[in-house]
Amino acid sequence: MGDIVSGSSMNDYFSKRNMITGISGLAFTLIGGLLLSYSGFETTFLFAIVIGLTAVVFFSRMHETVIRKEYHYKYSLSLRPSRLLNFVRINRNYTMFTAYVTMVNFAVDIASLS
Numbered sequence: 614m615g616d617i618v619s620g621s622s623m624n625d626y627f628s629k630r631n632m633i634t635g636i637s638g639l640a641f642t643l644i645g646g647l648l649l650s651y652s653g654f655e656t657t658f659l660f661a662i663v664i665g666l667t668a669v670v671f672f673s674r675m676h677e678t679v680i681r682k683e684y685h686y687k688y689s690l691s692l693r694p695s696r697l698l699n700f701v702r703i704n705r706n707y708t709m710f711t712a713y714v715t716m717v718n719f720a721v722d723i724a725s726l727s
Contacts, residue, residue: 616678616680617678645657645661648660
């Protein structure tokens with residue numbers, strides 16, 4: 614994304630993208646729940662299949678820009694503690710974002726049990 618979005622507007626872009634993703638995720642969760650309660654599993658799964666196939670069509674039409682290759686470091690994820698800690702150190706921002714999203718989703722899951 615750094616090749617597509619300029620450095621000065623990258624924060625605005627990603628904050629808006631994450632906000633839209635979160636709001637639409639919440640909205641479609643509620644819509645899916647209403648669809649499930651009114652029409653049952655069959656209709657909900659059929660609706661999900663149609664949306665998934667539509668997404669495949671749109672993704673197949675997207676143009677992929679050519680990006681010159683630069684070597685930064687080897688992307689690998691290992692379960693050995695020393696390599697895992699090195700991965701977390703190198704990708705600190707991504708790790709913190711992933712931990713935050715995971716905790717928010719876990720809190721929502723726990724809150725939905727009652």
